[in-house]
Amino acid sequence: MAESVISLRNLELAFGEKKVLQGVNLEVKKGETMAVIGPSGTGKSTILKVLIGLLAPTGGNVFIEGQDVSHLTEEEWNEIRKHIGMVFQYSALFDFLDVGENVAFGLRQHFRLPEEEVQKKVDDLLKDVGMEDAKSMYPVELSGGMKKRVSLARALAFGPRIVLYDEPTAGLDPIRMMNISRLIRETQQKHKVTSILVTHDMESVYVAADRVALINGGKIVAVGTPEEFRNSDDPLIRGFITGEEIAGATEAFR
């Protein structure tokens, strides 16, 4: 059985009185893509922010590749972050840099590589995500789907072992949504990365994920393969997947 690369143990996070995560337990194995699904406002994106050190947990533990990262300093986090890439919900491309410079950003900040090597790496990454013709364009000139692709290329520039996706298909049309989902799967296979995919989108889950976790009320309430979720009789799972009014599920998701 593959080792756990990411391990959340009884993870809690509160903003003042408001408890967002209330004891999340989740294991993500090496090389797998774990989708985290659930209604809006239940803490999906918050899990990613804890995993990358943007938010500090108020309880429980987070282990990344066996190391307890629950209470690291910013400098200690910076070392961990060099092995993690993140694709933000709204891409978060630097709007003062063009596409090529966005992708090259991390390489220039942390590695003293010759410029030819940086350019070659940028060209390869942009080709992988089908954006080789947009290298000199600025983020403001790109569509939502194009931004997500560039954001993925930027996240992969470091050669990360873990990639976190925060709603990568939100706001995209069905064709672009499927393209991005396939790209996530291809990235996993080509770069052998461990991924967490936060999404609402079950079609994306069926294409890109190996396993799925359903979060509700700040806790993981079900974990299984996409196929198990598709065929599940659990009212909570069926209620979320189909959006139907199912006794017990509708009230639970409120």
Added chain:
Amino acid sequence: MLHELCAMTGAWIIGFCQVTGRMMMLFLDTLSKVRTVSIKETLRQMALLGADSLPIVLLTMLCTGMVFSVQTAKEFVALGASGTVGGIVAIAMGRELVPVLTGVVVAGRIGAAIAAELGTMKVTEQIDALRVMATSPVRYLVAPRFLAVALMMPVLIVFGNFIGNAGGYFVAHYYADIGSTTYLNSIRQLCEPFDLFGGMIKGVAFGAIISIVGCFKGLNAKQGAEGVGLATTASVVLSIILIFISDYFLTVLLYVDK
């Protein structure tokens, strides 16, 4: 009633102390990262924040010099003190008017721009993206802006003094009929180099205030367009207040008993 008043006052004091403390921490963090700052980015910011402010600073100081001369020249001539007008204008411009008014103009133009830029980056998650890519926003964004504004303020002040005194001379000469030699001799007799250098030192301090306040407000902008707008306004207002308060203490420090 009294209980609520005490609670409100206490909450305000705690909030004030928190903001002041966090701003001081940002200042110290920035100082610690100044050595590792990108020279290329700092020069870019100096051009963007400093050089591009020159026209508005020159216009403001030209008008200020001319107005100050209009207000004083004829009165001094009537008192038989026409030989002091040039010196009075130069001292007032060098010590006070140019540094403070340049500070106010730069706070309005640059402080607002810094707060809006960093605020927009905050609400569009670009600041988070920097951190995720193991890059300190203080080193990458704050330190170059801090250096750029603190270094460009004295330069703007030198130009402001030159144009302000030229405006003062122009008005004194053509409006109050004070001769060129009289005006220039007055500057030579009454002024010392420290009248200019002291103003430049004030400029460095005001530049530091403007950049740190602008960056702090931007980095702490709340979500949405309204949050960016509020951060921008707060940055300008707080910078100007701090410029006036610090000006008093700097003046005492630099000029009293000198």
